[in-house]
Amino acid sequence: MTAPLTPPPPPHDDSSHQVRQAPPPAGASEGGGYEQDGPGMRAEIRSAAVITVALALGGVLLGLLWWWLAPHVPLVGDEIAKSWVVYFKDTEGEQAVGVDGTFTLLGLAFGLVSAVVVFLLRRQGGVPVVVALGLGGLLGSLLAWRLGMWLGPESDVLAHARAVGKGVTFSAPLRLSAKGALLAWPLAGLLAHLGLTALFGPRDPEPEYPPYPQVQ
Numbered sequence: 001m002t003a004p005l006t007p008p009p010p011p012h013d014d015s016s017h018q019v020r021q022a023p024p025p026a027g028a029s030e031g032g033g034y035e036q037d038g039p040g041m042r043a044e045i046r047s048a049a050v051i052t053v054a055l056a057l058g059g060v061l062l063g064l065l066w067w068w069l070a071p072h073v074p075l076v077g078d079e080i081a082k083s084w085v086v087y088f089k090d091t092e093g094e095q096a097v098g099v100d101g102t103f104t105l106l107g108l109a110f111g112l113v114s115a116v117v118v119f120l121l122r123r124q125g126g127v128p129v130v131v132a133l134g135l136g137g138l139l140g141s142l143l144a145w146r147l148g149m150w151l152g153p154e155s156d157v158l159a160h161a162r163a164v165g166k167g168v169t170f171s172a173p174l175r176l177s178a179k180g181a182l183l184a185w186p187l188a189g190l191l192a193h194l195g196l197t198a199l200f201g202p203r204d205p206e207p208e209y210p211p212y213p214q215v216q
Helices: 038-069 095-121 127-151 157-164 179-200
Strands: 074-080 083-088 169-171
Touching (some): 038 095, 074 157, 083 157, 095 127, 095 179, 127 179, 157 169
């Protein structure tokens, strides 16, 4: 007699022990990364351009305030041997330092205000917004500097001294001795925006992990 033939065992079904992978979320590429949202980036660039132009035009207000609030540096002209010389009336005065200080303080205030406004309008931030904040502040400072000089007293001090006469006090041109004051607005804006983003900016969501497979 021959032994009865037994049928082969059925294949083991491991479907209950296999973890099904969820489909990749929308916007994810096959390599696991996320594709850049083209329309979103274009919108950020447009917003950055608007911010840059708005801050640059804000330099007009800064220039007017600087021209109005900056102290006047008194000068006196004198004619010696048929040639004119101009000197400070108050050699120990600090008006020249006050001119630079006024511009610096105004720049810091403008930087803080611009950072708060930009943060409230574009709370999600982004690299284009940060670049626009710094660039717009720098352009606004340059415009304010040139506008204040243009609105201030005549830049030709010798001609001005001849016009007012010998021994008559007149104001020196509105000049910025410390050119580093031009960076007060952009630096203050960037630092203030960084602080606001760190304190009140949106937080990244916690990553979601797949459930651990249960072995039956």
